[in-house]
Amino acid sequence: MTDAPAPRAVVVTASDRAAAGEYADRSGPLLVAGLRELGLAVDDAVVVPDGAPVERALRDAAAAGVALVVTTGGTGLGPRDRTPEATLAVVERVVPGIAEALRADAVRRGVAAGVLSRGVAGVAGRTLVVNVAGSTGAVRDALEVLAGVLPHALAQLAGGDH
Template identity: 80%
Template sequence: MPDAGPGAAPPGPDGAGLRALVVTVSDRASAGVYEDRSGPVLVEGLRALGLGVDDPVVVPDGAPVEEVLRAAVAAGVALVLTTGGTGLGPRDLTPEVTARVVERSVPGVAEALRADAVARGVAAGMLSRGVAGVAGRTLLVNVAGSPGACRDALRVLTRVLPHALGQLGGGDHPG
């Protein structure tokens, strides 16, 4: 995993000073069968928000995902977005692996992502089993594994990320 850097700096209104990590979960992309197209979408969007983020880490589904998530939490990364592994396939294990790392669930985030997809006419959005939660001071969110789903997720998440990351960094509710 690339050096995640500290994520404990108090966030600015645009995420300044915070580190994020994007994890692409794909057996095929991790094996070099095809190029990761979803992770770079998330990286670009997080950089536009002012978060410090390296290129995506690409791992196969299962235990490697848990290892990367736990390392990010231990390093104090403020936000981890995973892309892929949230469907119904037998190797789509990202929600289960993420749930093992999460200490406090934040179900509204995953629900909002699914609701947005369905509202836009993407019926398959209701099949995404992605979860969201907090471990330490890290917010972990599973996003479906397509570039379009990643763009849509960023649009939804940008409405709440500054507040969520501020709270995780020790901030209070806005007055």
């Protein structure tokens, strides 16, 4: 009997400046490494400007049938922070508990600005989409939260039992 292949994941970094080459993406590679440690098959992060390019990247990943897409960046209050809106345009069902858990964890860790994250989570087809804030600290913290929920969530989306 062979082991099932690792679920596929995509990381999308939403950053106008990183996409323009003004600075290197740091949160995307950290997220890729963390998801690999959790047992997912992940290529390098896709770096796109915020807004419509994020929506296109999410739609492409869902159409490709990946199990998980995690975005980093674009969840704040800035005028160009549009990742939650792009996500909501793609997902069919919202999974509010994941985004709530990420915000609650930030507050528990003493990161008061965590309540300003507008990140959402939801399902597009059989793909789970989760928004994470763009800092490396937020990514590290989010990976800890996601480690406890991803196996069960991805198994359910793949048709597994509750």
